Amino acid sequence: MSKLTAVLTSQVGRKLLTGLTGLGLTFFVIGHLLGNLQLLIGADKFNKYAHNLESLGPILWVIEIALVAVFAIHAVIGVSIYKKKKKARPVEYNVYNSAGKPSYQTSSSKSMIVTGTILLVFLIMHVATLKFGIGLPHYTTVVDGVEMKDLYRNVYEIFQNPLIVALYVSVMILLGLHLRHGVWSSVQSLGALNTKYRPTVYTLGVVLAVALAIGFLVLPVWLYIYGITKGAM
Numbered sequence: 345m346s347k348l349t350a351v352l353t354s355q356v357g358r359k360l361l362t363g364l365t366g367l368g369l370t371f372f373v374i375g376h377l378l379g380n381l382q383l384l385i386g387a388d389k390f391n392k393y394a395h396n397l398e399s400l401g402p403i404l405w406v407i408e409i410a411l412v413a414v415f416a417i418h419a420v421i422g423v424s425i426y427k428k429k430k431k432a433r434p435v436e437y438n439v440y441n442s443a444g445k446p447s448y449q450t451s452s453s454k455s456m457i458v459t460g461t462i463l464l465v466f467l468i469m470h471v472a473t474l475k476f477g478i479g480l481p482h483y484t485t486v487v488d489g490v491e492m493k494d495l496y497r498n499v500y501e502i503f504q505n506p507l508i509v510a511l512y513v514s515v516m517i518l519l520g521l522h523l524r525h526g527v528w529s530s531v532q533s534l535g536a537l538n539t540k541y542r543p544t545v546y547t548l549g550v551v552l553a554v555a556l557a558i559g560f561l562v563l564p565v566w567l568y569i570y571g572i573t574k575g576a577m
């Protein structure tokens with residue numbers, strides 16, 4: 345076994361890898377939200393943004409392959425850390441009391457495996473539909489004289505179904521819970537925290553998690569309400 349493999353498969357190496365991949369995914373989620381917020385501005389703005397991304401061609405494929413690899417590493421190592429912990433303490437406590445401030449153990453930290461698994465299932469369905477268009481009609485539109493995919497219309501139509509809106513809102517709350525522990529824990533795993541900065545980084549992590557969850561869940565709710573008001577006019 346090479347030195348690098350030994351480090352990466354060790355307990356410390358795995359924590360380091362979940363931390364690094366977790367932070368990478370957090371940056372992706374921030375970027376994805378900023379892009380998607382253009383749904384609130386209007387169809388042309390959002391379609392142009394999606395078209396510009398698509399026009400990156402091979403550069404986008406490389407980014408997407410890297411993203412899949414990062415998601416996969418994060419999920420596989422996350423499960424292995426969970427299994428190791430479970431082995432170390434096979435019987436759960438009947439009553440869980442938060443350990444309080446210095447330990448930062450919360451219901452979020454205890455449910456990472458559950459929220460992570462639900463997010464993974466959501467992601468597979470989300471990418472299959474919105475990225476690959478499975479089960480969705482292929483619409484086109486013309487913006488500034490350029491013909492492009494009308495992705496806005498797909499997203500808008502999906503969010504006219506209240507069940508899908510409810511599903512997205514629920515998953516975005518779980519995303520917030522996952523990030524509430526995940527952001528802080530990632531920074532901590534990278535060894536970047538001494539006890540002095542821990543409370544500040546923890547609070548910043550919570551604020552970021554709440555902001556991202558609210559930012560995302562506003563989108564389906566907004567498009568649903570917009571659809572109702574448009575239909576009523």
Ligand code: HEM
Pocket residue numbers: 373376380394397398408463467470471474475495499512519560561563564
């Ligand atoms: C209301 C919330 C969301 C909306 C409206 C939304 C919208 C979209 C759209 C329209 C696409 C297709 C982009 C394209 O083909 O150019 C997409 C792709 C994607 N979304 Fe989301 N998204 C949401 C939440 C999320 C969340 C929370 C995650 C991650 C945890 C996520 C991860 C992804 C990924 C990985 C892709 C594929 C990106 C690519 O390969 O280019 N999305 N999303």
